[in-house]
Amino acid sequence: MKILQLRFKNLNSLYGEWFIDFTHPEYLSNGIFALIGPTGAGKSTILDAICLALYGATPRLGRITKSSNEIMSRQTGECYAEVLFETQVGRFRCHWGQHRARKKANGKLAEAKHEISDADTGKAIETKKSLVINVIEEKMGMDFDRFTRSILLAQGGFDTFLKADAEQKSKILEQITGTEIYSSISLYVHQRLRDENEVLNCLQVEVAGINTLDEQQEEYIKQKLNNKEQEALLTETQLKENMKAVTWLKNIDELKKEIKLISNEEESFLSEYEHFSEERERLKKALKASELDGKYALLNEVRNQLAEEQQSLNDEETQLPSLYLDASKKEALLKQAEQKIFEVKNEQKILVPLLQKVRSVDHQITDKMEAIRHCNDACKKISEIILSEEDQLKYYKTNYHLLQQEFNAVETYLHQHQADEWLLSGYAGIETQLERLNTIQHDITGKKTEKQVCISRFDTTKQALKSINEEIKHISQKQSQVEHSIQLKQQELETLLNGRLVREYLAEREALYREMVLLQKISDLESERASLEDGKPCPLCGAKHHPYAMGNIPEKNECEKKIADLSILIEKTNLIVEDLNKQEQIKLKYHNEQVEAEKKQIALSGECQQLEKECSVINTQLSCWIQEYEDVKQSICDKLKPIDNIVELQDFNASELRIRLKERMKNWQKQKQKKEILAQQKNDCESKVKTITAILETHSLSLKEKQVELSKLQVELETLKNERHVLFGVKKADQEEQRLTESLADAELSEKQARTSYISVQQQLRISESRISSLKTQITNKKSVLNKKAYEFKALLAKSLFPDEQVFIDARLSIEARNKLQDKEHELERKRAELEHKKKDREVRLATEVRKSITSLTLDQLESQQKGYDDTFSQLRDNIAELKHQLTENSEARERVKEKDNEIEAQKNECLRWQNLHTLIGSVDGKKYRNFAQGLTFERMVSHANRQLEKMTDRYLLIRDEKEPLALNVIDNYQAGEERSTKNLSGGESFIVSLSLALGLSHMASKNVRVDSLFLDEGFGSLDEEALDIALETLAGLQQEGKLIGVISHVTALKERISSQIQVIPQTGGQSVISGYGCKKVLG
Template sequence: MKILKLKFKNINSLVGENEIDFTNPVFTNEGLFAITGKTGAGKSSILDAICLALYGRTPRVKITGSENHVLTRGQSDCYAEITFEVGGYLWKSSWKQELTRTGNLKPVSRQIADVRDHIIADQIHSCDTKIIEIIGLTFEQFTKVIMLAQGSFAAFLEAEKNNKGELLEQITGTEIYAEISQKVYERTKSEKEKLEKILIEQGAIKILSSEEIHNYGEQKKGIEHEKKQVEDTINALNEALNWHQSFNELQKQIGNTKEHLPGMKETLNGENQKLENAKKSFSDVKNELITQEPIFKKTRELDVKIEEKLTALKPINNELNTTSIKLENLKLELSKINKQLDESKEIESAIRKWSIENKIYETLNSSYAVIEKDGRTLVEMSHEIQVLKEQKESLENKINTQNEQLTRANENCYSVDSLLSTKISLLSSKKDDLKNVLEGKELSDLQKTKETISELGIELKSLKETEESLRLHKAELDGLDTSIQAGKERLIKLKEREKNRQDAIANYQSKIHLLEENINLTKAFQSLADHRNELEDGKPCPLCGSLEHPFSDGEIPVMGEKEQELHQLKNKLTKLNQESLEVVKSVAKISADLTNSENNRTRVKYLIQQKQESKDGLLSNIKKLDIYHTLPLGNLNPEVLTEILTNLRNQYNKMDARIKKHETETKEINHLRDVEIPNLQKQSEQAKDIQKDLKANIKLTEQTLKDKSDILSQKVLKYSVEDNKLKLELQKYKASNIEELQFRKDEWEKNQNDLKNIREKIDVLKNSISQKEYERETQNKIYEAELKKQQNINTELDKLTMQRQEIFGNKSVEEVESQLKFSLEQCENAKNHIENQVKDIESQINKFEAVLAEKNKELVELQGKKKTDKSTENLDAELLISKSKLHELSQSIGAINQTLETNQENIKSNEKKIKEKEKQQNIYNTWAKLNELIGSSDGKKYRNFAQALTFEHLTHLSNLQLQKMSDRYLLRQTGDVSNPFELSVIDKFQNNEERTAQNLSGGEKFIVSLALALGLASMAGKNMSIDTMFVDEGFGTLDSDYLDIALNTLSNLQNEGKIIGVISHLNELKERIATHIEIIPSGGGHSKIQLTY
């Protein structure tokens, strides 16, 4: 894929329309070009335009339906269009977006067309699909291929071991492997938690035994039988209360009806009197309306005639007003025109006077062109003289500057040579210091020890957290054991108290039964008083046959005391039943609490087991990592672990400091040997060359200064002669310069035009005056004729108005007639209303009398159905006691039903949980196996495996690219399974010496990182060859020699048909790369593109 042409408008800071033709020979001949400019000027905006034209988005800026941050601030539209070649076929792809008049964004417009401009896709989704089909790369793949990741690989080479995997993931875009590893780990953990939750929930389900269910059933039958007896008593009490209520209500209704009847009859008499008055008022108003009808008719006839006269008068009045206004306007216009005529005559006189006084300028038209040409010639000569003076001054300044540069060059030679000697001594000293940093040990051994300490610290920290968690769970288990024991003891006490209470209830029920029988017997004795008087001692009772008659002497038990005692016993029984119900509720609550505590105890024991297993695993790992066997593994409590972790952290920091110091010293030595000292040697040679060049340049500049001085003298003499000649011509026309002469010429021409125009205006004004005089005379005649018509109609109108005043005055016929009709209607409505009220009252009296008779009859019938002699108060009291008892029994039955229903639900829930557990166990087993293979909390397990394969393939592709650039170096992957991302470089020119990537010089790192970037482009591009690429920065750390090597390396890619764009803000690149696109700031946050070559 090769980019041929790029056009874009208003992208970021690049305002206006821009076009870059990559088929121009200035790009294709060299194969290398630079994109230069200050930081923030807009260099990367060219890449944004390419991505927008192809994929409709950019790597840096997000575009949404409501936001577009690539549009240049203050502009209303932007677009990007690219022409490119793939497999010998040409394609054109474009992207465009505009603002509406109100400032809102219009929808994005995208198109893809072939070489014949035939549109093959014009919708966003179809363009996304088609561009991937044509190029063969997604947006993410394309950005990795077209923008070489040289800078990212340079950072990768210098990164620490633990950070390289993450950096390689960012560069290659293989984040998915770490995400998969983490997702598998998290899913496994989640599925395990679900399984544990199901087990805990299953343990919390309580199911009743068969014996408990049978006991609850028997208890329910007894309570239901007792409830049926209470319900029958309540129904009998309700019937008796309903009879009392019906009887009282009938008596009340009869009394109310008797109270209302006299008043209603008195109201009927009053309404009859009102009816007679209303009929008389209606008759009076009706007679008045008949009397006024002839007068209404005559008045209406006069009103019609008056209206006709007024209608005829309106157009005449309008015409008089219009004519009057026209006459007034004509008068004003004539006055204005006469005034204009006088002013125009005065202006004409003044213009003629000026023409006579300035007759000299009449010939200026013919001679002005020649004089003006001479003036321009003098201006050009003056400009040439000024340029020569500036050039002379510039050469004099240049000589002074060159002399100063020569002095500085002499000083620089001495300074560079002194610094070179100092750096050579410093290099020798640093080599001696480096030997003492590692204290005789290998760097790889120190790094391995540091990693072991780090891993040991992580395991110990996890062990500390696990130990603390174990302590908390054990404390929680002890608390639960205490709570369960206390609950069981309280439950036993409640059951013992409930047994005693049930015994008391049975005792009270027995006493109540005996007392009720006693009361009934006493009532029977009292009802047989007459029969007892006939009994005689020694003779048998006719009812029972007894020979003894204990109550015949009048010693019959008193009823009031027995009933009071019965009432007290029933109250105590009710209280005991309520207390018993509360105890049942308490027992149920304590049982539920105990069940929850048992479930929590099971859960905590399970967690303790899990933590103990985790602790054992951690201890096993710690034993493996404790290579020096210095840890007190038998006494690893949290306090000891904290102390050990502190010591390990100190050891790690000391080890890390030594390693970093060695890396720093190595870098400094390499920089001195490979960069600073060679640079200073080259600077010394350059300084001497500069001395020689400056001396030659000073001599050449002095000769150029002499030549320019001679030419300047000749120009000044010629200018003096021509200037005198021009002054004589200007004096002839009384002008000091060409501008004043031009003013005189224009002034004469303006005067002649003004004279012509004012004479034409005077003629027009005279004609206008004649026309306006004629119009005024015509309007006067019209006004007089209309005025006479107006006077005749007004005379007739006065006569008609006088006749109406005599008949009806100023009153309105419609209002008077309407008022009479309204009064008649009101009287009729009042009469009808009163008649209806009389009928209603008579009807109500008849109804009340009928109702009274019916209610009296119902009262007699109700008295014959009397149910009891008890009062309402006694019935209410008995009903309240019975309802309370019924409520208690219903609650007991409800509690038993709820217990049995809950048991059935628990049985179903337990069966469901068994199925859930089996299903979840299978799911967990599957994820646990996958987690064992690739899962980890940090994603490293699968990421390192996948990236090790990716890095191996990348190293192979990078070596292929490296051979094309230089046959000196070869890359080799040197890492192991735990650290697969280490690279070494084999230097074929140095007897195949192998060095780590950390020990490469700046130039060598650039070459290696560029090869890796090209390898990544090849890997990301798959089978698609991208022939237009860009490199962003990375040259700032290179010295002159390595910069040449880097640029030659990039330029050699032209042999493969590639064009490379180097994006940089370094001015030095402008001198080394012939073709460059320069981004130049133009103010206001905008920039422009300039192509130089």
């Protein structure tokens, strides 16, 4: 992590807006700068600005809030701090700002704003104040406390890390070096041990909660059960014998009662049979008379008509005698009706006591039928319960069978996949290896892509090199052609120039031009030539030789010809030279092209060699990764070899294998849990079967008892029905009573009608005279017819053995009376036969029963014994069921204890395994393994610190305390290597040691953070000049590692020793200004 730029406004004494660029070349070249100024000028405010921009807090004031802002410059309305920093993941700009209401100095503080953005794109990453801190910690890899202890060592806290306790040092190292995973592992081991111990405790509690009988108790219960079963067997035998005797005595009593009842019925029947003899004779005569009813009806009809007519005549002739006669008849009818009423009432008087007796028997029959109904209902209810229990028993037996099948299937699966159990403990390691495989596979894929890119680049470069070679060859050919052309031109030029230079020909031509001018002058200065003397200079040209003065003046045409020839030669030469120049330019062009092509050739050749090396390196890395991939894959296959059909080398797929392994592990756990659930369900089902079986036995016995009671009630009911039949047959008492009531009503109605008729006859006496005449004629005619009919009927009477008509009349009965007598006769005959048969049957059965002679006890004695046997047997049966249930539960409890003991033993081994691991690395707060891992990291940091310490002094050497892993001691080489605590160091010694530790931390880089900026606020005042020089040289040497060190101090000596400076200069009114490289005040 490196601070690049800082911008702030209105912080403490630094009024206005300021900008500091830490990337200024002066800082980059020296690697160290001094932030100097007098005490109170505002040096630490610059460091506060960095903290404020990043964390919204300062080491001196803590967090700046809406209610408190002591860092804002007095009498200002706003302040802010903004820092640009760089980490391994990119460059980021973090801004913190706060203002007062309307940005007035006396306004109320508003809520601060805090945000972070990508410095390169300007895109905001987070603008919510509560979340910005988390993003900054994520990007930088450290929180505020770690920042102030590792990068910005604030004023008065330079030796914070040195004086920090083990926990604080651990947190700093965890942030700097990324060892938090070891805390998680340590916590997990501790938690896992606690979980496994809880499982063990639960199993032990479950075992303790299972009650079992000891061998003595179990033997006692078994003996008691055997005794009870023997007693029950004896009691059951006695019960059956007693029931047999009771039934025998009851049968004898019933038979005797029946015989006596039949005898009584016979006596009553004989009286009734003899009483019916007169009625039988009467019935016989009535049946014979009924054969003449038709003829007699016709005769009576004529007689009645004649009588009526005669009566009418008599009435009319002699009113009173006829009326008296008719009145006499009507009176006779009236008496007959009255007699009928008397007879009905007499019959009713006789029937009432019998009806009362019949009703009593009917009531008993109703009670018995109700008892039978209740008994039937009870039997039906018990039968329904038995059917329901049998259904439940069938259900639980079927369910038990299904559960057993499913349990066997689960056991088969667990047996067949026994190797899968290893996954419960080994899957985590396999998963780590699979993740490593995925990482390697990803790296291999990336490397293969990189290799392809490299090969593609190599091929492209090689092709470009080939093209460049061909281009160079083509340029060389063109160069050769141009050189050949130049050579020909040069030969032509040499031939033309004839070994002379062009300038010579030019000079010669110039001379000819001058000569021609001179010739002209000679011609023009003929007089002057006469005055010339040899050896004396010419006044015109200064020559001492005067050839023309002697008379040999050359010809002008010859000179012009020479000039013309020279001009032609020079022109040709110029053309050739111009052509040569063009050819040279072409040659130069080709040369430059060749040079550029050769540069490209060299570059491409070097690039080819570099790419070839890169491909070789990639191939090597790829081979290493492929080999590592194969090794890890082989390791996984070896580990998974016991697991059938899970992986093959030829079709190895890490992602698919992870899914399959996780599925196999889940299936194993699921089947294991399912086995436990099925075992419990199976036990519950088996217990239900036993319980329902016992209940069924009890209900079956109750049903038999109810059925015996029902049979007894049915026998009693049959006896009552027979008695009732003897008393009243099938007739119903209410119907008979109704019949008598209706007969009485009919008789009374007849009596009333007869009385009315008698009155009517009396009335007719007064009106009969008018009919006498017509009646006499009718009577004469009727007598003739009557005599004929009477003769015929008399003949029939004689034939039917009736002496006279009166005997016939007396013998006649109505159809109802005849039917009634016939029915009664048939009933008497049937009843006589039935009584004879019943009496004979009961006497035979009684004799048979008496011969059995089963017991000599009375029925009361037997029934008393029966009740005692029933109570005893019921109690014994309950005792036996209870004892059997105790033994069954004890057996099941022992099986459960055995299973739990096996589980406890296995769990103890598991607990021991985790206990051993816990002893090594486990702890409740995760410190144990973390401190061990960080101890190694701390050892590295101490090693780095010692390297820096050696550069500053040869007196001290840092070592780890043997008792406290994160504590430090120093070896004083000036005191014979004495070891002492860092707590006893002086101020200057503490500063040097703290500085070496800070530099040691800066040397350590991990995946979380790299420390490339270090700010030291004060602490140099405790050093002497030599120590100060050494410390500053050490800090300056860090520039080679790309680090920037800022030293904040008021020590005057620093101004002379550090050339790169930022000065904080106090001004009037409590304000300060900043001066130095990369520092400027931003004008609004």
